[in-house]
Amino acid sequence: MNPYKVVIVEDHILLSQAIAGLVNAFSKFEVPYQCNNGQELLDKLKLPSNIPDVVLMDVNMPILNGIETTGVLKKEYPQIKVIALSVEGAEGTIIKMLKAGAKGYLLKDVEKEILETALKEVISTGYYHTKEVSSILVNSLNDEHSAVYQLKERELEFIKLVCSELTYKEIAEKMFLSPKTIDGYRDALFQKLHVKNKIGLVLYAIKNKIVHL
Secondary structure, three states: OOOOOOOOOOOOHHHHHHHHHHHHHOOOOOOOOOEEEHHHHHHHHHOOOOOEEEEOOOOOOOOHHHHHHHHHHHHOOOOOOOEEEEOOOOHHHHHHHHOOOOOOOEEEEOOHHHHHHHHHHHHOOOOOOOOHHHHHHHHHHHHHHHHHHHHHHHHHHHHHHHHHOOOOHHHHHHOOOOOHHHHHHHHHHHHHOOOOOOHHHHHHHHHHHOOOO
């Protein structure tokens, strides 16, 4: 059986080489090549022979970072499984990376046994999450669901109308409210949902299935 191909995308060359050495020492895995950034990886993938089974992806890189690159892979190369390998353990970064399509998230100081387990699990089951990442995922889902749950019926109606082509003035007429009251709804929702503009409200509505496009 041919070994699974693992590509490392990491802008620190020495660290990339060290990780490659670890992966090559694992049974059933090999590193055919390494990339310094996401754009270099995408250029390599234009050749079908360069398509790997797994990518170990750094998050913060020049030219094209890990979150952006993972999003492209999810769309154009869905068969490639991405495991984030980063020094950054911020909850927001982890959530962004997983939402972009990563199947796992590991810190770079992880034990080599865990790295090997993560590779095997991603190949066999499609994902690998540590207890810490699983906890962050659960909290993120709970936060999103509770935010939707806490919206009042009129607020949900307003958000749905915002997702149409109506102006705020037309929304006011539709809801039989004054423009000033509608401005109040809008500003309150901006604060409650942590968005800055109408586009943010629309994206929130789509993500939380308040509307279906």
